[in-house]
Amino acid sequence: MTAPTHETSHDSFLGHLPVRRIGFGAMQLAGPGVFGPPKDRDAAIAVLRRAVERGVDHVDTAQFYGPDVVNDLIREALHPYPEGLRLVTKVGAVRDDQGAWLPAARPDQLVEQVEQNLRSLDVEQLALVNLRRFERDAPDADEPPLADQLGALAGLRDEGKIAMVGVSNVTADTVRTAIETVGIGEVQNPFSILDRSDAPVLDLCREHGVSYVPYFPLGSAFTGGPAAIAADPHVTAVAAKHGVTTSQVALAWLLAQYDRLLLIPGTSSVAHLEENLAVADVVLDEDDLARLEQVEPVTVGH
Numbered sequence: 407m408t409a410p411t412h413e414t415s416h417d418s419f420l421g422h423l424p425v426r427r428i429g430f431g432a433m434q435l436a437g438p439g440v441f442g443p444p445k446d447r448d449a450a451i452a453v454l455r456r457a458v459e460r461g462v463d464h465v466d467t468a469q470f471y472g473p474d475v476v477n478d479l480i481r482e483a484l485h486p487y488p489e490g491l492r493l494v495t496k497v498g499a500v501r502d503d504q505g506a507w508l509p510a511a512r513p514d515q516l517v518e519q520v521e522q523n524l525r526s527l528d529v530e531q532l533a534l535v536n537l538r539r540f541e542r543d544a545p546d547a548d549e550p551p552l553a554d555q556l557g558a559l560a561g562l563r564d565e566g567k568i569a570m571v572g573v574s575n576v577t578a579d580t581v582r583t584a585i586e587t588v589g590i591g592e593v594q595n596p597f598s599i600l601d602r603s604d605a606p607v608l609d610l611c612r613e614h615g616v617s618y619v620p621y622f623p624l625g626s627a628f629t630g631g632p633a634a635i636a637a638d639p640h641v642t643a644v645a646a647k648h649g650v651t652t653s654q655v656a657l658a659w660l661l662a663q664y665d666r667l668l669l670i671p672g673t674s675s676v677a678h679l680e681e682n683l684a685v686a687d688v689v690l691d692e693d694d695l696a697r698l699e700q701v702e703p704v705t706v707g708h
């Protein structure tokens with residue numbers, strides 16, 4: 407592994423662990439629909455290696471990306487891992503042989519999925535494991551009791567297999583329960599300049615100092631998020647003023663919301679990776695933020 411090419415300066419926290427604010431989401435590295443292998447395996451490996459060379463120290467993944475594809479790519483590209491690289495995964499779902507996403511979230515299934523992640527990533531401990539619930543996508547779904555699920559993950563934390571528990575795709579009530587019962591290092595919910603409906607959960611994270619990691623930070627590849635951002639006149643105007651891209655404005659807007667908001671933009675391209683990392687230098691002023699409040703909201707999903 408090549409060492410990072412610049413001095414690593416942590417500027418935020420994932421729970422109690424110092425990290426840089428711009429990490430990497432690995433979901434886009436699988437094949438179309440997050441199913442099967444990437445079209446270009448070498449390109450996927452190159453993106454991961456470049457991310458770490460540039461100092462990325464927070465990679466978000468899942469065994470069900472592929473499934474079994476993305477974790478293997480991460481291990482192949484990055485193992486032995488540089489000191490301080492935080493690998494974060496999520497459990498609670500599996501894929502069927504057509505690629506459908508199925509809940510699989512009984513406590514015994516969660517434990518087995520954590521073990522799979524440990525094996526495929528070849529680590530003794532995961533920095534954080536998110537309990538991925540379905541309560542926002544499918545509020546009527548019959549999910550196992552939250553307390554049992556959180557208890558299973560807290561048990562793995564006691565065993566040292568995971569450093570922290572997180573929750574994903576959850577309501578404010580679930581976040582409160584998780585904070586009060588097991589303690590959490592992260593909430594990972596959909597949130598972007600296009601879909602700001604999770605603002606109350608973000609407020610809750612601010613109140614409790616919990617790291618907030620928005621997924622679909624560019625509005626979701628599944629629903630044309632980056633193109634919708636590029637078409638918004640307010641985003642376009644702010645991008646022109648700063649001489650940056652519309653995606654960079656959308657990511658900089660997220661960074662401006664909370665100092666423990668961590669970005670994990672997903673990309674399969676080195677050029678987009680570089681663009682996303684350069685957002686660290688894009689500083690929006692009060693006028694920009696006021697203008698961006700006028701972006702037409704869109705609720706995005708799978």
Ligand SMILES: NC(=O)c1ccc[n+]([C@@H]2O[C@H](COP(=O)([O-])OP(=O)(O)OC[C@H]3O[C@@H](n4cnc5c(N)ncnc54)[C@H](OP(=O)(O)O)[C@@H]3O)[C@@H](O)[C@H]2O)c1
Pocket residue numbers: 430431432433434466467496538574575594620621622623624625626627628631632653654670671672673674675678679681682
């Ligand atoms: N907990 C959950 O349920 C959950 C759900 C979804 C995602 N996640 C995690 O969150 C991460 C981020 O979500 P996401 O990747 O789905 O985000 P996203 O908002 O869908 O953004 C990804 C899309 O943006 C494009 N993109 C990336 N950088 C760009 C740039 N600079 N300019 C233009 N287009 C750009 C990507 O295409 P290219 O590949 O062409 O760059 C891809 O189409 C995922 O990778 C995954 O780790 C978690």
